[in-house]
Amino acid sequence: MNRTARLHALTESLRRAGTRGRTAHQLAEEFDVTARTIKRDLAALEVGGLPVWGRTGPGGGYGLTEFSALPPVNFTAAQALALAAAVAASAQAPFSDSARAAARKVLDVLDPVARRRADDLSHRVWVNVGPSASRRVMDALEQAMIDQVTVNMTYHDARARTTEREVEPMVFALDGGRWLLVGWCRLRADIRWFDLSRVQRATATRHPCAGHHVDEIGTPPEAARPAVL
Structure with missing residues (x-):
């Protein structure tokens, strides 16, 4: 995660x-970074205007002094389950971590009864995604696509x-169950389709x-369409 x-x-x-x-240790474990990195991030958020509080000693940690919430979301249990299933099925897709974060925001403000029902039903949906x-x-790759800068890749x-x-990213494409990066390859001076599972290293x-x-x-392809909401 950038x-x-x-x-x-x-x-x-x-x-x-x-x-x-939350404690710095808990947050560090959640985001797989060091506690020092978390403290730097919290300082950056506070400088940016987020009302972060910090307490030392037993029971201490970090939180928000005032926080807003999404308005009530009138999802049914089936709609919530569909959202969770779609996010789980897109684990290999570009921006999948952002999708999970967005889904959590919605589910966190879901009606408690619908949330419990969706949790129960979620055990009846199995997902097995490829590499x-x-x-x-x-x-x-995502940052290069957003910023429209080239990316240096090691490709197998x-x-x-x-x-x-060195590739100019143009499109992320899902084809036959595989996610691909379509881009202008400066090595070949042509457009190439790269299987994301074969990209070993990448640097924007x-x-x-x-x-x-x-x-x-x-x-x-005739059945292909852009991911427009």
């Missing part, structure tokens, strides 16, 4: 904790050949993309 996403998720974690708050890139790799292709590529650069348009990829 720092921007972590700061947002950290804010939501403190909101959920309410007046109880994908590590979260560290996905963070780099289907013929077991490993190459170093500061080099702006040249402006290749999505239309250059060609005509998408």
Whole structure:
């Protein structure tokens, strides 16, 4: 999870904790970083205007002195279950950590009866997703896509050949159950489709993309459609 996403998720974690708050150790475990990193993040949130409180000693920790909540969400148990199932099924998809954070925000303000019913039903939905890139790799690819900068990748292709590529990200595509990155490969000077599960390392650069348009990829499959809400 990149720092921007972590700061947002950290804010939501403190909101959920309410007046109880969370310790730096608990937050560090939740986000798989050090307590020192958490304290730096909390300081950054406070500088940004978030009303963070801190208590020392037994029972101490961090929380929000005042927090707003989403208005009541009138989801049915089936709708809540559908949301949870969709997020679970998208575990290998781009921005999946943001999807989980968004789902938690909705479920946290769900009617308690509907929430309990959805929890019970969730055991009747099984999800088995295929392999994908590590979260560290996905963070780099997602940030490069958002900022429209190139990404340096170590790629292991289907013929077991490993190459170093600088790629201009154009589209994330789900095809046949596999998530792919479609981009302009500066090594091959052409558009290439990269299986995300074969990307071993990735680092977003500061080099702006040249402006290749999505239309250059060609005509998408007839059943393909953009992820428009």
